[in-house]
Amino acid sequence: xxxxxxxxxxxxxxxxxxxxxxxxxxxxxxxxxxxxxxxxxxxxxxxxxxxxxxxxxxxxxxxxxxxxxxxxxxxxxxxxxxxxxxxxxxxxxxxxxxxxxxxxxxxxxxxxxxxxxxxxxxxxxxxxxxxxxxxxxxxxxxxxxxxxxxxxxxxxxxxxxxxxxxxxxxxxxxxxxxxxxxxxxxxxxxxxxxxxxxxxxxxxxxxxxxxxxxxxxxxxxxxxxxxxxxxxxxxxxxxxxxxxxxxxxxxxxxxxxxxxxxx
Amino acid sequence: xxxxxxxxxxxxxxxxxxxxxxxxxxxxxxxxxxxxxxxxxxxxxxxxxxxxxxxxxxxxxxxxxxxxxxxxxxxxxxxxxxxxxxxxxxxxxxxxxxxxxxxxxxxxxxxxxxxxxxxxxxxxxxxxxxxxxxxxxxxxxxxxxxxxxxxxxxxxxxxxxxxxxxxxxxxxxxxxxxxxxxxxxxxxxxxxxxxxxxxxxxxxxxxxxxxxxxxxxxxxxxxxxxxxxxxxxxxxxxxxxxxxxxxxxxxxxxxxxxxxxxxxxxxxxxxxxxxxxxxxxxxxxxxxxxxxxxxxxxxxxxxxxxxxxxxxxxxxxxxxxxxxxxxxxxxxxxxxxxxxxxxxxxxxxxxxxxx
Numbered sequence: 001x002x003x004x005x006x007x008x009x010x011x012x013x014x015x016x017x018x019x020x021x022x023x024x025x026x027x028x029x030x031x032x033x034x035x036x037x038x039x040x041x042x043x044x045x046x047x048x049x050x051x052x053x054x055x056x057x058x059x060x061x062x063x064x065x066x067x068x069x070x071x072x073x074x075x076x077x078x079x080x081x082x083x084x085x086x087x088x089x090x091x092x093x094x095x096x097x098x099x100x101x102x103x104x105x106x107x108x109x110x111x112x113x114x115x116x117x118x119x120x121x122x123x124x125x126x127x128x129x130x131x132x133x134x135x136x137x138x139x140x141x142x143x144x145x146x147x148x149x150x151x152x153x154x155x156x157x158x159x160x161x162x163x164x165x166x167x168x169x170x171x172x173x174x175x176x177x178x179x180x181x182x183x184x185x186x187x188x189x190x191x192x193x194x195x196x197x198x199x200x201x202x203x204x205x206x207x208x209x210x211x212x213x214x215x216x217x218x219x220x221x222x223x224x225x226x227x228x229x230x231x232x233x234x235x236x237x238x239x240x241x242x243x244x245x246x247x248x249x250x251x252x253x254x255x256x257x258x259x260x261x262x263x
Numbered sequence: 264x265x266x267x268x269x270x271x272x273x274x275x276x277x278x279x280x281x282x283x284x285x286x287x288x289x290x291x292x293x294x295x296x297x298x299x300x301x302x303x304x305x306x307x308x309x310x311x312x313x314x315x316x317x318x319x320x321x322x323x324x325x326x327x328x329x330x331x332x333x334x335x336x337x338x339x340x341x342x343x344x345x346x347x348x349x350x351x352x353x354x355x356x357x358x359x360x361x362x363x364x365x366x367x368x369x370x371x372x373x374x375x376x377x378x379x380x381x382x383x384x385x386x387x388x389x390x391x392x393x394x395x396x397x398x399x400x401x402x403x404x405x406x407x408x409x410x411x412x413x414x415x416x417x418x419x420x421x422x423x424x425x426x427x428x429x430x431x432x433x434x435x436x437x438x439x440x441x442x443x444x445x446x447x448x449x450x451x452x453x454x455x456x457x458x459x460x461x462x463x464x465x466x467x468x469x470x471x472x473x474x475x476x477x478x479x480x481x482x483x484x485x486x487x488x489x490x491x492x493x494x495x496x497x498x499x500x501x502x503x504x505x506x507x508x509x510x511x512x513x514x515x516x517x518x519x520x521x522x523x524x525x526x527x528x529x530x531x532x533x534x535x536x537x538x539x540x541x542x543x544x545x546x547x548x549x550x551x552x553x554x555x556x557x558x559x560x561x562x563x564x565x566x567x568x569x570x571x572x573x574x575x576x577x578x579x580x581x582x583x584x585x586x587x588x589x590x591x592x593x594x595x596x597x598x599x600x601x602x603x604x605x606x607x608x609x610x611x612x613x614x615x616x617x618x
Binding site: 089092 | 345396401412415
């Protein structure tokens with residue numbers, strides 16, 4: 001068996017919900033999960049023996065440690081790469097050279113470039129320290145919010161309604177790729193087939209799409225993906241980084257998760 | 264026999280004052296015309312020494328207005344690289360009294376004469392503050408838009424300030440022929456090209472500097488703005504002179520003119536006061552001079568001593584702490600927390616684990 005740890009923040013929920021489908025499609029894999037409390041690198045201690053331990057009590061039901069020594073591969077999912085900083089900048093300012101949106105102040109594209117460069121480099125430095133440059137690790141960014149996230153606070157994904165979203169997300173993506181190229185980790189940007197439009201995931205992949213008719217989706221249900229996304233993303237990970245093809249996939253992982261249907 | 268000097272205070276005598284940096288001596292270096300507390304809204308502007316003053320005042324807990332604050336978004340070094348948070352506005356170095364006057368004119372005017380725009384390798388620069396965008400902007404329209412927003416921010420600062428601390432740095436300047444604006448630096452230094460037909464060298468006289476400062480005050484009064492002025496002279500010498508004289512003589516001329524104007528206004532006009540930062544840094548009066556190895560930049564110790572003197576003379580205690588009579592510093596604007604939905608989303612994760 002090949003052992004794969006999926007660690008990160010709340011976004012690992014999508015893979016957990018797809019776990020059964022993943023294990024059926026990839027029967028040679030054995031999955032483990034670990035969520036960092038508050039998704040803070042500082043909330044965990046990676047000891048010399050290779051065990052990642054939460055420094056603070058984990059929420060009830062969540063493991064408080066994972067032995068990464070036992071793992072063959074590590075998927076570190078849900079990394080923000082300072083995208084909230086991009087969001088805040090374009091929420092508070094117009095960008096000179098891009099279509100104006102009526103903000104009282106503008107900043108230059110050059111400033112935005114340097115700002116993102118600074119923030120993303122700093123994030124990558126923290127990443128490098130966190131798992132001590134472990135080459136088993138592949139890092140995936142937080143999935144883009146899904147289409148339909150109308151009630152998402154503007155500051156959380158300010159590019160969604162920006163007419164130059166492609167340019168803004170393009171700059172962010174390029175900067176992340178540049179800084180990740182300097183680390184010994186693998187880097188797995190959100191696959192193209194899981195992107196609806198620049199900086200936006202497909203509505204069908206949001207948790208909101210998987211909620212029952214009696215439930216009203218809230219903002220996190222558009223920023224967090226469902227088991228279909230979890231499976232599709234993991235499938236892309238397995239193909240690219242593990243060299244594995246899925247052996248079967250007959251049902252929607254979401255339906256399996258929701259209704260207990262086996263493949 | 265009576266002498267007019269016999270009843271004068273200690274501060275009037277060189278021997279009793281020189282070479283002392285104790286609190287009592289420093290407090291005597293300046294007799295402010297009007298009180299300033301840590302709640303007085305201050306505006307800083309001027310040459311590069313004004314950056315030192317601005318930083319020291321902010322650190323010392325004084326209420327320094329910030330018209331184009333970027334500190335909630337970016338680290339200090341990046342703010343400074345793009346001209347933010349160096350002074351009360353993003354105007355870059357304002358070396359001459361003429362620049363100061365024209366900035367006020369532009370900020371208060373509904374339709375100011377457009378500033379010249381320089382070009383360098385396809386990038387465009389605001390010639391009146393060419394360093395605030397180190398890489399320039401992509402189109403002249405962007406420069407104009409940025410300047411328009413800047414002037415709005417400067418106007419807001421002028422409307423809110425009670426006291427403007429102006430640090431005068433130079434008398435030498437280049438004048439853009441078309442607009443008549445005094446430039447902060449010669450074309451061809453940061454961007455643009457020097458063309459003798461388009462800009463001329465000018466070395467301001469005592470009378471011109473005096474007139475510019477009075478006109479600055481008159482512009483504010485005409486707009487109903489009550490700010491008074493504290494003048495200082497930058498101790499930083501000229502990097503270079505275009506006047507044909509030796510740079511040392513040119514520096515002496517500039518500083519002498521500026522210092523004389525400050526003295527005259529201090530003596531004759533209630534709206535203007537003079538704070539002796541120049542003397543503290545460049546002379547032995549407070550155990551100085553406080554200049555770096557190249558005799559250009561003031562040392563950190565010197566800048567701290569300047570602010571200590573400022574605080575002590577105002578009865579506001581030392582810069583590091585606050586005197587017992589102090590009012591509390593104006594609290595900084597709270598920095599909003601970055602958008603982060605992880606707290607909410609722990610619930611989502613728990614749900615996935617429970618399944």
